[in-house]
Amino acid sequence: MDISPVVGHRIHPYFITSHLPFSITKCSQSLPANSVTIKNNNNNTKSKYIPKTKDYNSISHQSRQSAMLDIQQSKDLQLALSRSGGVLKVQDLNIVMREFGKQNRLKDLSQLFEWMQQNVNLNFASYSSYMKLMGKSLHPNKALEIYNGIEDKLVKVHPSVCNSVLGCLIKSGKFENSFDMFRRMKQDGLVPDVVTYSTLLSGCAKVQDGYTKATELVQELKNNELKMDSVIYGTLISVCASCKRCKEAENYFNQMKSEGHVPNDFHYSSLLNAYSVDGNYEKAEEIYKEMKLAGLVPNKVVMTTLLKVYVRGRLFEKARELLTELEVLGYAEEEMPYCLLMDALSKAGTIDEAKLVFSEMKIKNVKTDGYAYSIMISAFIRNGLLEDANELASEFEAKYEKYDVVILNTMLCAYCRTGEIENVMKLMKKMDELSINPDRNTFHILIKYFVKEKLYMLAFKTLQDMHSRSQQLDEELCSTLMFQLGKTGAHAEAYTVYNMLRYSKKPMCKDLHEKVLYILIAGRLYKDAYVVFKDNARLISRPAMKRFSSSFMRFGNINLINDVMKAIHTSGYKIGEGLFSMAVTRYIDQPEKKDLLLQLLEWMTGQGYIVDPSTRNLILKNADLLGRQQTAEILSKQHVMSKLKSIKST
DNA sequence: GTAGGGTTAG
Numbered sequence: 020m021d022i023s024p025v026v027g028h029r030i031h032p033y034f035i036t037s038h039l040p041f042s043i044t045k046c047s048q049s050l051p052a053n054s055v056t057i058k059n060n061n062n063n064t065k066s067k068y069i070p071k072t073k074d075y076n077s078i079s080h081q082s083r084q085s086a087m088l089d090i091q092q093s094k095d096l097q098l099a100l101s102r103s104g105g106v107l108k109v110q111d112l113n114i115v116m117r118e119f120g121k122q123n124r125l126k127d128l129s130q131l132f133e134w135m136q137q138n139v140n141l142n143f144a145s146y147s148s149y150m151k152l153m154g155k156s157l158h159p160n161k162a163l164e165i166y167n168g169i170e171d172k173l174v175k176v177h178p179s180v181c182n183s184v185l186g187c188l189i190k191s192g193k194f195e196n197s198f199d200m201f202r203r204m205k206q207d208g209l210v211p212d213v214v215t216y217s218t219l220l221s222g223c224a225k226v227q228d229g230y231t232k233a234t235e236l237v238q239e240l241k242n243n244e245l246k247m248d249s250v251i252y253g254t255l256i257s258v259c260a261s262c263k264r265c266k267e268a269e270n271y272f273n274q275m276k277s278e279g280h281v282p283n284d285f286h287y288s289s290l291l292n293a294y295s296v297d298g299n300y301e302k303a304e305e306i307y308k309e310m311k312l313a314g315l316v317p318n319k320v321v322m323t324t325l326l327k328v329y330v331r332g333r334l335f336e337k338a339r340e341l342l343t344e345l346e347v348l349g350y351a352e353e354e355m356p357y358c359l360l361m362d363a364l365s366k367a368g369t370i371d372e373a374k375l376v377f378s379e380m381k382i383k384n385v386k387t388d389g390y391a392y393s394i395m396i397s398a399f400i401r402n403g404l405l406e407d408a409n410e411l412a413s414e415f416e417a418k419y420e421k422y423d424v425v426i427l428n429t430m431l432c433a434y435c436r437t438g439e440i441e442n443v444m445k446l447m448k449k450m451d452e453l454s455i456n457p458d459r460n461t462f463h464i465l466i467k468y469f470v471k472e473k474l475y476m477l478a479f480k481t482l483q484d485m486h487s488r489s490q491q492l493d494e495e496l497c498s499t500l501m502f503q504l505g506k507t508g509a510h511a512e513a514y515t516v517y518n519m520l521r522y523s524k525k526p527m528c529k530d531l532h533e534k535v536l537y538i539l540i541a542g543r544l545y546k547d548a549y550v551v552f553k554d555n556a557r558l559i560s561r562p563a564m565k566r567f568s569s570s571f572m573r574f575g576n577i578n579l580i581n582d583v584m585k586a587i588h589t590s591g592y593k594i595g596e597g598l599f600s601m602a603v604t605r606y607i608d609q610p611e612k613k614d615l616l617l618q619l620l621e622w623m624t625g626q627g628y629i630v631d632p633s634t635r636n637l638i639l640k641n642a643d644l645l646g647r648q649q650t651a652e653i654l655s656k657q658h659v660m661s662k663l664k665s666i667k668s669t
Numbered sequence: 670g671t672a673g674g675g676t677t678a679g
Contacts, residue, residue, distance in 0.1 A: 110670065144671045151673065179672030186673070217674040224675090253675035260676090288676035295677090323677045358678040393679040425679055 083111055090115055096127050100134045109139050113148055120152030128152055136168075143177040150183035155190050162187040163200075176209040182218050189222035197222055213248050216240045220254040224261035233258045249275070253285040260293035268293035282310075284318050291324040298332025319350040326356050330363035335372075338363075346383075354380065354391045361391065365398035373398055389415065389426035396429045400436060408433035413442075422453055428460045435468035443468070459490045466496055475503050479512045486519045494520060498531055501538070510542025517551075533563045540567055545575035549583055556590030564592055572601035577612055580605065581619050588626060596631040599623065603634050607641050617645065620653045629661045630654075 086103035093099030104112070112135050119128040132149045135141055146169065150162055166184045169175045181204045188197035201219060205211065216236055223229035223236070233255060240247070247255075252275040259268035272290050276282060282290075287310045294303040307325055310317060317325075322345055329338035338360055345351040357380045364373040377395050380387075392415045399408035412430040427450055434442040443465075450457060457465075462485035469478035478500050486492065497520050504513035517535040520527050532555035539548035552559060552567055559567070564587065571583050580602050587594055606616035620638075623630075630638070635654065642650040 113671080142671075143673095147672050177672080182673035184673095212673085214673045219674090221675065248674095250675050255675085257675060283676095285676050290676095292676070318676090320676050325677095327677065353678095355678050362678070388678095390679050395679095397679070423679095429679070 082106055083108070087111055087115055090131070091118055096130050097134075100131070104134060104138060107139075109135070109142050109145060112139060113142075113144050116145070116148055116152065120148070125153060125156050136165075141174075143174045143180050146174065147177075147179040147183040150187050153187075157187055159188050159191045159193050159196070172208070176204060176207050178209065178212045178215060181209050181211075182214050185215065186218045186221075189218065189225075192225065194222040194226050211243065211245075213240070213245050213251055216245070217251045217254045220251070220258055223258045224254075228262075229258055230262035230264050230267070233262075247275075247278070249280045249283070249286075252280060253283075253289060256286055256289040256293065260289050260296065263296045265293045265296050265299070282313075284315065284321055287315070287317075288321045288324045291321065291328055295324065295328040295331045298328060298330075298334075300328050300332045300334055300337070303328040319345070319348075322348075322350060323356050323359070327359050330359050333363070333367060335360075335364065335367075352386060354385050354387045357385060358390045358394055361398070362394045365394070365401070370398055370402055370404075387419075388421055389419065389423065393426045393429040396433050400429075400432060405433070405437045409437045409439065409442075422449065422455060424450075424455050424458050424461065427455060428458070428464060431461065432464050435464055435471075438472070440472075457485075457488075459485070462490055463493055463496065466500065470496070470500055470503065473503075475500065475507055475509065476512070479504060479509070479516065482516060482519070491525070492520060492523055494525070494527060498528065498534070501531070502534060505535075505538030505541065508542070510538050510544055513538045513542075514544065514547055529558045532558050533560060536563055536567055540570050543574060545571050546579065549575065549579055549586070552583075553586045556586060556592075559590075561592070564590075568598055569601060572598060572605055577605060577609060578615070581615055581622070584619065585622070594623070594628060596634070599628065600631060600634040600637070603637060607637065607644070610644050613645050617649055617653070624653060624656050624660065627660065629664065630657050 083106055086106045089103040090096065090099045090107075107115075112131065116128060116131055116135075119125075119131060128149070132145070135145060139145075146165065150157060150165070153162075162184055166175070166180070169180070174180060181201075185197045185201060185204075188194075188200060197219065201211075201215070209215075216239070220233050220236055223233040226232070237247075237255070240251075252271055255271045256268045259265070259271060268290055272282065272286060275286070287306065290306055291303050294300070294306070303325060307317065307321075310321070322341065326338050326341045326345070329335070329341060342351060342356050342360060345356055351357070357376055361373040361376045361380075364370070364376065373395065377391060380391060385391075392411060396408045396411050396415075399405070399411065412433040415426070415430065427446055431443060431446055434440075434446065447465075450461075462481060466478045466481050466485070469475070469481060482492070482497065482500065497516050501513045501516040504510070504516065514535060517531060520531065532551055536548055536551050536559060539545070539551060548567055549571065552564070556564075568583060568587055572580065575583065584594055584598075584602065587598075602619060603616065606612050606619075620630075635657070638645065638650060638654065
């Protein structure tokens with residue numbers, strides 16, 4: 020098989036870019052250089068609503084209205100701002116921001132916000148609205164930059180500002196960061212409210228062990244004497260559902276009702292989602308009925324979630340009926356329900372049925388964002404239908420220009436499995452162009468592929484890239500790569516891989532130390548080998564220890580010989596006569612190191628080691644070199660010791 | 670005259 024733009028001869032030019040294999044995506048733009056906020060003298064947020072001068076007050080309502088319209092309707096926003104922005108108060112500009120948000124004019128929104136940063140004293144509403152309206156489009160670093168740039172301390176700890184920053188972090192998956200941030204905000208004086216807690220709780224739905232964290236947050240909320248409201252309950256039920264805590268979801272649902280809150284669509288769909296975990300359609304149907312009896316009309320999400328319950332319970336007939344119902348109601352214009360059905364069908368082993376749904380969906384012109392494709396591609400890969408997977412990936416590429424990291428990963432996986440390197444590289448370039456950040460999965464797929472193709476150095480560079488982005492490494496893959504690097508002579512790289520694993524948070528497999536020790540010996544990297552041995556001596560087997568120590572005595576740094584001896588002794592192994600003799604020979608070859616030899620002899624004697632006759636002779640022969648008197652002293656101690664030992668043993 | 674939070678898919 021020839022897969023070889025990279026294999027065999029040269030690495031494809033694409034890989035010889037500055038930083039392999041992805042270029043570093045620039046994510047934080049800096050603020051304009053002149054972004055100095057114009058200040059008034061009021062530091063109090065409240066006072067900003069009070070007009071400050073007669074002139075300011077006299078600007079008529081009407082002229083402000085027309086200025087706002089001008090800004091909203093102008094083709095050149097910058098121009099309109101310099102023309103009309105001056106007469107507007109911060110709350111007027113906030114209104115315009117919200118208008119832009121409503122119209123999804125995100126670019127204008129950002130431009131307006133930047134202008135406001137430079138020209139107006141922003142209030143808390145400006146910050147929180149901006150971050151909310153930008154939603155997922157606001158890079159978390161940018162949000163933090165904005166937040167850190169807030170000088171007014173009261174604005175900075177305003178709950179709505181804090182909440183929107185936290186929300187932004189959570190939306191972009193930075194749950195841990197949001198938690199740290201929350202701690203710091205509290206230190207700075209934030210008094211969290213229910214919204215803060217529900218914001219943080221919503222992050223719990225996305226992390227492992229989220230339920231435990233959620234429980235802690237609920238406790239904190241209660242300690243702060245805050246009351247759970249309907250939204251908090253909604254969030255909690257959804258957290259339970261995501262964490263597969265069906266019973267707990269039910270409990271919160273009932274608790275909420277008993278406190279007099281009336282459940283709405285959110286509560287019902289989250290509870291249904293909890294029932295979907297084990298496909299408990301009986302309970303689901305019960306609650307669905309209850310909802311209708313309460314006078315609520317199930318919306319798209321509720322019905323789709325019920326469909327999820329059916330497919331999880333493998334009630335495909337019921338699911339199909341419900342899908343038809345959704346279609347009739349116009350609730351199946353997006354791919355979600357089809358995705359649920361296809362995914363479940365393919366996982367139930369009926370991939371042909373899934374294919375049928377997929378083609379049905381295409382005939383009906385259902386909109387797709389790539390979910391359906393990635394489900395089918397993964398299904399093909401799972402079933403070993405690599406050609407089909409590959410074909411579908413190409414089809415998606417040809418038809419759509421919408422990518423995210425998941426669909427890209429799925430496609431990468433398909434191409435990697437069939438060994439289509441040209442396509443793999445095309446996708447990687449695309450990822451770079453679209454500034455889509457590779458995630459742990461991306462790296463994993465690539466490294467695995469490079470290893471399979473024996474492109475170990477490329478795999479290594481990719482691993483380094485992954486590590487530099489603080490992605491958690493996969494130990495098994497690293498271990499394979501380390502071994503292969505060692506085998507192909509890249510000893511230092513193998514050691515780098517070992518160290519990446521060693522200093523990552525997870526405890527590593529015990530064999531790895533010994534494996535890397537052999538690699539380091541083979542690569543004559545004795546000093547590194549010594550470090551590995553010393554730090555893990557108790558996990559190193561006798562044969563490995565012997566190989567290490569004898570290599571070190573012959574070729575390792577002479578200045579470390581005594582340390583190696585001590586390390587062997589400390590780890591519980593006995594220093595053998597052979598090893599000792601090797602060390603002595605090595606020292607005698609380098610007379611300038613005689614002090615070290617004397618130290619060694621002294622120490623060995625102190626530990627009760629006895630010199631074998633031939634080494635003893637060797638020392639005697641070189642007594643001039645070592646200093647007669649010292650040699651005599653040591654050897655006599657040795658003599659006494661050996662006598663004692665022989666007495667003991669008889 | 671202000672603000673932030675919860676539901677379904679890969």
